[in-house]
Amino acid sequence: MAPLKPSTDSSSGNQENNANNNFLRPNSAIFNSESEEDLASLRSKSRSPRCSTSENLQMLNLRDHYEIAKDLGRGTYGKVVQATCKETGTKIALKILPKSSTKLRDFQREFNMSYYLSPHASIVDSYNVAFETRASYVFAMEFAPMGDLFDSIPPQVGMSETDTKTVLKQVSSALEFMHSKKLVHRDVKPENILVMAPDFTRVKLMDFGMTRRDSAMVRKTNGSIPYTPPEICEAVRNESILVTSGADVWAMGVLLFCMLTGNFPWENADIGDIYFKEFILWQRRKTTKIPSQWRKFSPRLMKFFRKTLDIKPNRRSPVKEISKYMSDPWIVRPSDISEHESDSGTEAEQVDHLSIMLRDHGIETKVDKRVRDRRISEWLLSL
Numbered sequence: 213m214a215p216l217k218p219s220t221d222s223s224s225g226n227q228e229n230n231a232n233n234n235f236l237r238p239n240s241a242i243f244n245s246e247s248e249e250d251l252a253s254l255r256s257k258s259r260s261p262r263c264s265t266s267e268n269l270q271m272l273n274l275r276d277h278y279e280i281a282k283d284l285g286r287g288t289y290g291k292v293v294q295a296t297c298k299e300t301g302t303k304i305a306l307k308i309l310p311k312s313s314t315k316l317r318d319f320q321r322e323f324n325m326s327y328y329l330s331p332h333a334s335i336v337d338s339y340n341v342a343f344e345t346r347a348s349y350v351f352a353m354e355f356a357p358m359g360d361l362f363d364s365i366p367p368q369v370g371m372s373e374t375d376t377k378t379v380l381k382q383v384s385s386a387l388e389f390m391h392s393k394k395l396v397h398r399d400v401k402p403e404n405i406l407v408m409a410p411d412f413t414r415v416k417l418m419d420f421g422m423t424r425r426d427s428a429m430v431r432k433t434n435g436s437i438p439y440t441p442p443e444i445c446e447a448v449r450n451e452s453i454l455v456t457s458g459a460d461v462w463a464m465g466v467l468l469f470c471m472l473t474g475n476f477p478w479e480n481a482d483i484g485d486i487y488f489k490e491f492i493l494w495q496r497r498k499t500t501k502i503p504s505q506w507r508k509f510s511p512r513l514m515k516f517f518r519k520t521l522d523i524k525p526n527r528r529s530p531v532k533e534i535s536k537y538m539s540d541p542w543i544v545r546p547s548d549i550s551e552h553e554s555d556s557g558t559e560a561e562q563v564d565h566l567s568i569m570l571r572d573h574g575i576e577t578k579v580d581k582r583v584r585d586r587r588i589s590e591w592l593l594s595l
């Protein structure tokens with residue numbers, strides 16, 4: 213089981229772009245101009261513009277208008293700073309994306325998405341403020357004094373069941389809202405959930421840089437992190453991939469595991485990852501043995517995981533399904549789990565079991581790794 217580390221960390225499973233560590237950046241392919249206009253007009257219908265917007269970027273000197281207090285976080289190409297507006301005294305967060313690594317179109321898309329979605333209670337409130345400086349594009353959003361959820365998950369311990377349920381209820385509501393608008397977030401992870409109250413009764417989804425229309429085709433330009441679903445992990449660089457809400461459902465399942473354990477379930481949802489392989493064998497009912505790191509969960513929660521973490525995106529439950537499990541216990545005490553373990557073998561036995569099954573299905577291990585992994589994935593999908 214992989215210890216929980218920030219998923220921008222190069223050790224968190226990024227295989228393709230570790231060198232420049234840009235695997236979480238928005239893809240450049242994507243929204244056609246028609247969709248872009250749709251969003252802009254929807255946004256202006258729902259909220260009234262107050263000042264410089266992404267369609268009409270004003271050139272400003274940042275420090276003339278804002279007092280910068282400190283860095284709140286750095287993404288791959290940009291950063292977020294805490295600032296106070298000199299004119300109004302309002303404390304805000306500014307997302308600053310350098311022009312050297314950000315296309316205007318990508319900036320506009322992210323700002324428009326954030327602003328359009330922000331009326332939802334569990335989505336970060338974006339102000340209608342976007343401008344450019346000599347070197348950067350900038351937009352404003354509400355400031356979250358408690359930072360992001362990643363820092364609230366005790367490593368290798370996890371959060372309490374109550375707090376996890378409180379968070380998940382809000383995140384699933386935000387995702388349900390996005391999915392109802394045919395939008396897919398595509399970057400659900402603790403670093404993109406802001407904590408607004410110490411008891412987690414107010415958390416907010418943020419960072420819409422990767423958000424795209426459901427059913428759009430995008431190119432894979434980024435590597436994989438533990439939240440990336442298998443259908444995207446297996447795609448090669450520049451391959452066209454279909455955007456589906458199932459990607460958010462998968463990431464939500466991984467997020468739930470991380471919150472309850474303080475660990476990642478695997479580094480990559482790729483058949484070359486032993487922890488993923490073990491889980492999928494159980495998920496596809498090829499073994500009744502629950503992998504060890506999942507044994508603290510109740511049968512009801514395992515049922516939810518089985519429906520959420522399905523290899524086939526179209527078989528995954530919609531995010532709202534989580535509401536059916538909210539009143540169930542999720543964690544069983546260690547004394548309650550012997551029953552789950554009764555049919556277990558060692559992890560090594562399970563891996564042997566997989567190798568034998570692969571051999572029985574004619575999948576050689578001496579072919580090129582990518583070809584082999586693709587064949588294994590195809591075989592698993594056909595089970």
Ligand SMILES: Nc1ncnc2c1ncn2[C@@H]1O[C@H](COP(=O)(O)OP(=O)(O)OP(=O)(O)O)[C@@H](O)[C@H]1O
Binds near residue numbers: 354357403404406421
């Ligand atoms: N409104 C805010 N209030 C407080 N902290 C924030 C706020 N927005 C962002 N942060 C912090 O800054 C970090 C980076 O922000 P963000 O995810 O928007 O940047 P990014 O460049 O898109 O990152 P990534 O590389 O993950 O895509 C967040 O993980 C969070 O810790």
